[in-house]
Amino acid sequence: MRDMTRLHDVTLTPTALLAVDVVVFTLRPGPVEQSWQVLLIRGQESESSAQYALPGVLVEEDETFDGAARRALSVKAGFDAHDWYLEQLATFGSPTRDTRARVASVAHIALMRSDDLVQQSMVAGTSVEWIPVASIPWDALAFDHAAMLREGIQRVKGKIRYTWVLFQLLPPVFTMSELRAAYAAIRDPEVMHLSTSNMRKLFGRLIERGVLVQVGERAQAKGRGRPGDLFRFSGPVTGTWARELPW
Amino acid sequence: MRDMTRLHDVTLTPTALLAVDVVVFTLRPGPVEQSWQVLLIRGQESESSAQYALPGVLVEEDETFDGAARRALSVKAGFDAHDWYLEQLATFGSPTRDTRARVASVAHIALMRSDDLVQQSMVAGTSVEWIPVASIPWDALAFDHAAMLREGIQRVKGKIRYTWVLFQLLPPVFTMSELRAAYAAIRDPEVMHLSTSNMRKLFGRLIERGVLVQVGERAQAKGRGRPGDLFRFSGPVTGTWARELPW
DNA sequence: ACAAAAGTGTTTCTCATACACCCATGT
């Protein structure tokens, strides 16, 4: 970056390859237990026991990790992820993780709004599958992708409790019920038992501060019952609650 | 790790170098504002503006990141860090961070108990300095070490609030006052105004669960005032509070 | 004896949870 305070006495011959892998999460309509889903790629190399892998690519010479991760989503899954929430998770680089060369993979997590799903696609020879987090085929994952998934799941579970990333998984406009359902799907189905009354009280602070804006309309009624008021999130992606949410 | 589901169609020529850098924190006696300190290496290459750097080394062929990080602490600062708390922070690998080659550095944070400081040392040509976090020379840091420090500081500040890592910075036996002071030094000096009464009530849960054990003795009296009861932490390093601490 | 630091117990107030009741929509 700025100077050469280090490495002056060593060779600069490259010794490793850099890769990125992405754990993509989304929320889909359906039963709470299956709503939170992750994207896996089913490979065509059927001779091995590893049927599933995370989307990943090798990092190119002049490419940032962020750029490589978004390219992986494009190349491996056919998604245009240029405006998705993306954050670095951790780097996996055990000397033995790949037998052919030292490969360090910088794992990321990405959050896709379920209504972006219009584009679902099929990429030459591989197929893209959304799997509920509750039923991940842990034993059929390539490389150390199981460890990446475990860490990614923990990261998201923890982070929705004190930051505003949850809104990156919701559509632009949503009801309190949808917000509660999103929370329940990721953290704990028990949250579904919370009354809308208490939800509003908790999120009332955000409404006062203008982070949640009530759009002047009601949602489309679906099925029986009164449709809920619609809200729009207008705060910074990186924002946090003053206090951690109680559940 | 397990098979070859990927990379089958690309060359495996190494293109990058792997490094580790470590942000080492400790707590030292003294005024609250200067108690939380970080380790910086003052380099001898005085021609450049970057006077300070984090301890770091290149990762060797058969070395884990964890191993390389502990070696960096040994080689660059003369510490035996084999039993220190060490965790991966993030990987910094901008294509332009080093002009000579693509170097990806896996940053770590390490926590040193201040009473381990017996070993303080001097390594050939470089000098090890403990700098209060409040007075880091941001403009005199090599590479992207300023970014690493910023992230490291945020990580620790956040993590002491919901995990038990704070105890990794305290001596094996400590008083409630020392615990409060440690918290105050990292999070907010305001915490110093909390009464010991309220502290005990908050940590009372931990005492009941046996995570904090009251050693049957009082601390050495220093100066005026009654010495505090001594406690010992006996929980898992990775433990978390049921609820986030209120401050 | 007094100041300073630590321990114990009580009071107050905030806020999470629970509950009772009203509103809107589809069958």
Added chain:
DNA sequence: ACATGGGTGTATGAGAAACACTTTTGT
């Protein structure tokens, strides 16, 4: 009409914060 889901307001209980008072040390 009634069942179902959403919204409003109130009551209850847990716990954080504040405070008054006692205990132990050094000067």
